[in-house]
Amino acid sequence: MNAEHLPVPARPLLPDQFDTELRARLSALDAASDTHASEQRPDNTTLAYRADWKTWTGFCAQLQIPTTAATRGTLRAFVDYLWTREKRAYSTIDRKLAGVTVTLRQQYSVVVDPEATKAARELLKDYRKKAEEAEEPARGRGKAPAMRLDSLRLIVSKCDTDIFGIRDQAMLLLGFSIAARRAELAGLRLRNIRDDDNGLLVDVRVSKTDPRTVAVPYGTNPATCPVRAWKAWAEAAQITDPDRHAFRRIHHTGSVQPQGLTPQRAGDIITAAGLRAGIEVLFTGHSVRSGLATEARRAGKDRKAIAAITGHKEGSKVLDGYMQIVDQWDEQDNALIGIGL
Template sequence: MRSQEDDRNALIASSDDGRSGSLATPEDLEAVRAYLARALEDNTRRAYADDLRAWIRFCDARHYDRYPLTPVSVVRYVEHLAATGKAYKTIERRVTGLRGALKAAGHPVDEAVAAAARTALSVARKDIMREPGRRGRGKATAFTIAELRAMSAACPATLAGARDRALVLLGFAIAARRSELAALHLGDVRQVPEGLEVHVRWSKTGTERFPKVPYGQHLATCPVRAWSAWTTRLADRGRTEGAAFPRIDRHGNLGDQLSAEGVGDIVTALAAAADLGHRTAHGLRAGMATEARRAKHDAVAIAEQGGWTRNSREMLGYMQIIDSWEDNPLHGIGL
């Protein structure tokens, strides 16, 4: 299936080689590039820039040409990343990010280089798997319901505390990414007799979804009541539209929309306040999937709530965490 990036680069290439758009001026072409580049999300652009900087540092230290990539240079790059202790996922992301950044800039990597990169990554993965111990931090630890209660209890009785409780509980309930919570507006959440109807307008994958959030069984972890308490306090401040989760300074003054990084900082700080150690916001997304599966909910319903595709490797990985214990073939065999 063609991606937005494939379509964008095809259009740029067709303008470059004169087969179409031959009357376009250089200014027109640059305007087209800039417009199509907006298909890349902010997080993707930042990641691409970081991957390019890492590649440039590597090349400059060895007096390699930065571009074009060659099979030799890209293999040596993978070797370098592996030798410096990077986790396999980091190595893979650096290489694919570099390729994506060049492609987005109108300089796709040729197949010989791509094939060399794939082979080098395979070798690096095998070497790392043979090592004792584990590189990197691994997957984000999923938040459990008990941990959500602890985080809710750690929220102070302040405006910021009301915001943070609503952010964490709603984020868990809809399996939100940091960026999705940051982009949420007050008008995207509608309270109905059954609970909340949420419109996730913006997503990393470019798709929208409409998760439903029923009332919780416990006051401390009910996303609906937490949202109602938070928006009531916002309304008392005259804020009835705009960002669902704005910044709040130390004096309690409301600011503009939180960034995705700001959302992550809130979750990490709240987890630390609840004595849960260092945790990340992705644990909310992982937590909904694992806790819903633990409660025997269907994978399709979980996928729809969190915006996963039904065969998502990420979601199926969360399912496996629970299923490997609940449906373990060693149960009941007399061990």
């Protein structure tokens, strides 16, 4: 066909040319996508966004401005308010900015100017830099203490033999093995834990990082084997529905409930298990995650192999933070020992 006679492609419609029927279909698609996205979001993230919005509405009420007025000036003022008056941690303020912008977009169809949020975050970085230069104490809870293997063994040995103890053992050992955050433990469904000839394949889908699949082998010590611990819990709890939570609430009578654990409750169970074992360190929901990274590093495991379990990107500085220094006089943790001084 001669090029002169090629059909001219139709010019696409511009948004202001959409008819009523098309707008309705697009609106329905938006609503369906919002619902799907919210279902994928971890429960703790949803709760955090609600708290962020509550903080924002209180701030706007003080300034007597509408909550939809997220401009460069108001967002900077919000950062100043949280940093100077509320004394919030850097990471908390950064997340609250995200929570406000997400809520405005999803619930009010207000798209905040990216330059406005960029300006607010630049101010936040300036505040943190000045605080570091002034050698001010770091804000926030700090890093979760790593649950080392010796502590994990002791904690597991002190768990009761009843249904509560069987669940707690499985949570601790499987959580350690997949380097779980508390929300990841709470978010596991039965379908996410699959049997394999060599152990288990655990699909971590509810995660702050990218979804990952962790191959969990049988342990050499039956008392701390995560595979055996999981199978014991699954059998005792009679978990069969693949869409139900892997770890459940238990009534005080010992009856396993259909409801899953909240992230907060999953963390509380880990903390309580450490206290029952008489360990002075106050472990948190992230302690099993940090413990796996720390122990794997000390065992000489490849960094990529560790990142495959934790879900971190290659070269992640966050992963470095999980690999904690354990003994300042140990040759592995003290770079001065054994170098020839």
